[in-house]
Amino acid sequence: MFRKFGKFLLFLYELFTRRESLKVYWKRFIDECMMIGVDSLLIVCIVAFFIGAVTCVQINANLVSPLIPTYIVSNIVRDMMLLELSSTFMCVILAGKVGSNIASELGTMRITEQVEALEVMGINAASYLVLPKVLAAFVMFPVLSVLSGFIGIVGGYIAGTATGIITPEQYIYGIRFSFIPFNMVIPIIKSAVFGILIATISAYKGFYTRGGALEVGKVSTTAVTNSCIAILIADYLLAELLT
């Protein structure tokens, strides 16, 4: 357990030694941003929209009381989206997509000796392959998170107004009611941290794959489960730190 963690730290250190030229990294970084960010847009939009819609309907169903003003519904939708759903929940979903993608890509490269082929050319394969992925995750996860927060609130608006739970004016009022600007920053910080966790853990798992196609499958499963556990632990720690 401790040895594995030590190996993981050495792997991270390796990422920052013996780097290639910035131009090479820039190109790789853009490619990875496409893969991590742009390719995840659809799933993020769909999930966020429905999460927002369901949250709105559920809160209304559980809060029927003449004492509570209706705008509280959208107020709670906003806080839930910003504080947990757009970061933690979204990143758990993305761990399944991005994490398994990273692990299986690197695992396949390892077992087909593509990693060795890079090293023979004198290229630091860990750094060349992994660092752009980690940076892309660091940049793209917050973007996806902000987007999902926005879409979720829109989802709540559409579900709420379409079913007559809440009027558009009340919804907007609730969104703006007792707004704490720092709550906008929280999902950005959280998702950046989770993005780094997913990318490094999955890359580590994939990079040290041994064996054949079967192992690549296993490795991408463990990459996802380990990333999810790391996210949840980090979520708890960040909740203590940020609030």
Add this chain to the structure above:
Amino acid sequence: MIEIKNISKSFNGRKVLDDISGVFRDGETSLVIGASGTGKSVLLKCMLDLVSPDTGEVFYDGREFLHKSEKERIDLRREMGVLFQGGALFDSQTVFQNVKFPLDMLTKQSEAEKRDRVEFCLKRVGLEAAGSRMPSEISGGMKKRVGIARAIVLNPKYLFCDEPNSGLDPLTSIKIDELIQEITQEYGTTTVVITHDMNSVLSIGQNIKFLYQGKKIWEGDSNSILTTHLQELDEFVFSNHALKQLRG
């Protein structure tokens, strides 16, 4: 000339390579043969420093390789071309980009120079028309050819091929062997080929090293391999009964 001295390597207490020494000469195709799992690939990876051997040294034209500083090792590596067992092509890149990759990463040539060089190498291996295809769209034999083109694109002094004809039909195998042989003679490279294919042993084996359970137990050429009487070698060479009967 490549010289290896006393290379040993164990994995988890199991000895895979046991005190292997030998010389690979310039302009010659040297073969390392042996049954599967005897450590041929591990030996190659030790020579390339992809696996660190427990003991031993490797000299490239007198220059010690394994204990050099990182930078000196990288410089030496640029003189080596390697064809891996499956070709090891980067599957997110086209054939053309694969061959161009070492030029992009390791040289400062202009785009036009690079394109000329890549086209030359692809032509040399007979694949001038396949540049725009993806590795997943081409056959096993073509993958090996692309692998060879990528290995020679930087004009290496040392060429390593790990089972260049595994998984190929006999005819394609022979063509690949001939290609490696021609390249070795044309450019005077020091070529090390790992194989367990008797066809290549007989056709391109100028110098042959036979590994058995991690030890080098025989060395010679393709003529003497048929006349030597060594039980382990016999078992490997004459695994085919028809061949055995030919010898009588």
